[in-house]
Amino acid sequence: MQHKPLMPNVRALLLCRELFEDNRTGEHILVGPASKIHAKQFPSVTAQAVYLEVTSGRGDYIPALELRDGNDRIVWGSPPWEKPFPAIDPLKIYSITFPGLMLCVPVPGRYDLVLLLNGEEAARRAVWVLPVGQ
Numbered sequence: 001m002q003h004k005p006l007m008p009n010v011r012a013l014l015l016c017r018e019l020f021e022d023n024r025t026g027e028h029i030l031v032g033p034a035s036k037i038h039a040k041q042f043p044s045v046t047a048q049a050v051y052l053e054v055t056s057g058r059g060d061y062i063p064a065l066e067l068r069d070g071n072d073r074i075v076w077g078s079p080p081w082e083k084p085f086p087a088i089d090p091l092k093i094y095s096i097t098f099p100g101l102m103l104c105v106p107v108p109g110r111y112d113l114v115l116l117l118n119g120e121e122a123a124r125r126a127v128w129v130l131p132v133g134q
Contacts, residue, residue: 005059008087008094010123012053013115019049019099028095036128043106044129050098052115054122057087061117063096067103067127068112075111076104080119105129 017032030051037046050065064080078101087094105111108130115123 005057005061005087005118007117007120007122008054008057008061010052010054010115011093012051013113013123013125014051015113015125015127016049016051017047019051019097021097028097035126036130037103037105038130038132038134039105039108040132042108042131043104046103046105046129048101048103050101050113052096052098052123053093054087054096054117055093056090057094058090060084060086062119063098064116064119065098065101066114066116067105068114068124069106070110072112075106080116108134 014030014033016030020029022029028051039046062080062084065078066074067076069075078098085096111127111129112124113127114121
């Protein structure tokens, strides 16, 4: 009988304008981390990236992201990863990245960026999407 892995501790959930990985060091470079996105028109499609750090994991996890409106309705979602992310050492901090996302936002307002691991909510972060100039 297969058991469900324990939910890891999410230490960081950051929305960024861009995300790079240094080929030499393996370090991640975050460009423009923010909790606000400005759009010229709505509905809006905006290029973003997401950087995560998780620890205390014990097992395999399939990450996915959702953007939910004030009524907790899903307005956008990333496809779940095809292969699970293995968290073998519960003391290690693992980085998970979602570069090159095209976030679709119907109207200005406050949203929640939600991290799902194996289909369950692991963390959420508020994001404001505002018209340019606000």
